[in-house]
Amino acid sequence: MEFILNRYRNLTVLLIVVTAQLLLIAYQVRTAKDVPLVRVWAVTAVTPVERMLEWGRRNTWGFVEDYFFLLNTRQQNEQLQKELGRLKLENQYLKTELSTADRAKALGQFQAQSPSKMIAARIIGNGTGANSKAVFVDRGSGSGIENGMAVVTPDGIVGKVIAAYPTASLVLLITDANFAAGVISQKNRVHGTLKGQGHDGTVLVDYVQSEEKVDPGEWFYTSGDDRIFPKGFPVGQVTTIRNGHNFKEVYVTPSGFQNGLEEVLIVLEGVHQAIPEWEMASPGINLIPAPPTEGTDAASPQTPPVANTDADRLKEQYRQAGDAQHHTFGEGAPGSTPPDFTRLPGIRENGGVVAGAKPSPAGPGTPNNAQTPPASGQQASQPGAATAAAVPVKPKPKAPLLVTDPTDADPDEPAVAVAPPRRADADTGSKKKSTGDANTEILPPAPAPKPKPNVR
């Protein structure tokens, strides 16, 4: 045995080392557990150096670029280019600062507006997997990061935390082949499972039934089904749709990577949000207001709708009666005084008198001059003609038969019956007493109205 071990010492060590690592992998696969100690050591050793490199890059990259730029142009005019270079350097620095501030501001605004609790993080490096798409961010378990937390930008989802170390976290991007998340389309509300393809560019929405409808350009949002991403975060826009055997192959361009990945937000406590309506998800397309309905003025949105049916007309009459008596339908407390529906326009006031107008002292026997066409326009404009037109003489109803007065008032009744509420009640008090209407307030008789000049 000793001879064999000595003779095949190299091979023996190789087998031992490989077997040990195989057992390590088998342990991880079987127990679904990681070996955190090794990873923590490696990440703790590497990420501080990465932080330093990133800090150095941010602070020197613009300077290096401008330095080389100056070298190329110095031959033309050394003095001028020095000045130009200095200004460019300063400009570059300010632009970088401004860009950083803009990104930070956008992130901050999104963070403040979103109901979810988030924390900002900066990407400091890539994962080393051959086919994997993973990045390191500079926030770790010390900042409250935990495995499984969603990582987003204001433009869309980015990935999820798959390992949280004390000083950094590893984020699996949505383009990784092992990534999956529940998504829902915006327009047709089609559910699917988002899967990475292992390369940048597009991701696949799988398990979409062939008979379901998905349109190119449609947006997908997180559905919240995976319990990782809160519902309502944008995922991306559909670029390609193919009909597969059982399911459709829907390819989506991720929106979270549109502006590059430097800063991200990690969702500490997710809150589901509503998915916006389809019309709102068309940025860049100017939509003019809807055309006005025929017969209405677009400039006056308060114009009541056209009464197309008898029910519409009846409803409009009741509404006008309520308006004239300053009554708002639906707000009266139980037991409060209802509007006086004996003064419905169109039944007793079709003669042109608005509800609530004071009765004419001319009385019921006054001839109806309003129905007599004036001899000339001058006559019609005279005060006397105006007075005659204002006399509330009750004509025959012009409304359809369905437009009826619930109090079943006689249309031939003299117009003096249409009076201000209390006065009218006083005039008809004895009549209401006899009807025994519980909702009718009975007031004492009022003195006879004094004749007043009709003033329009």
Place this chain on the structure above:
Amino acid sequence: MNEFSERLLSDASRKDKARFRPLILIVVPLAAILFQVYVPRFLPFLSYLELPLLITLHFALSRREPISALLYGAAIGLVQDSLSNQKIGMYGIVKTLVGYFAASVGLRFDVENPFITFILGFFFYCFHQFFYWVLTRALLGQLVNFDLEQTLIFGLLNAAVAIPLFHILDKLRVTAQS
């Protein structure tokens, strides 16, 4: 056997065994891993470079001791695994094998020849990628596609990078007559 083949197949065991300072043995692979982690963020076209593999290969070919080479490869691979989202041991196994076989090859060939360096760089890159793919499918059950064309092209590029890189790394070693 002509003069060229004699030079290639000369008994390498008679040549110097390279020795490196311990600091170099730690700093160089760490720098290679940092390069792999950090630089492709800003220069994505450099993501094809597998510098940790080239470092393992150079150490194994120079050192020509299979045991130390396989242990060195295993250590580099495990650190790489720790920074990836895969199970720990995947890169470790592959680089262990690369270190062992490269050290065995180093006993047979004159590895200081640039042509041999190029061939070995290309071969071990392809071996590394293929074996990693096999392990991913066999041990983890992940259905990852093996892009042969891309692997061959990247193998050529890594082999091209290996020639100047090995030349630089040779400057760092301390030679001693075995």
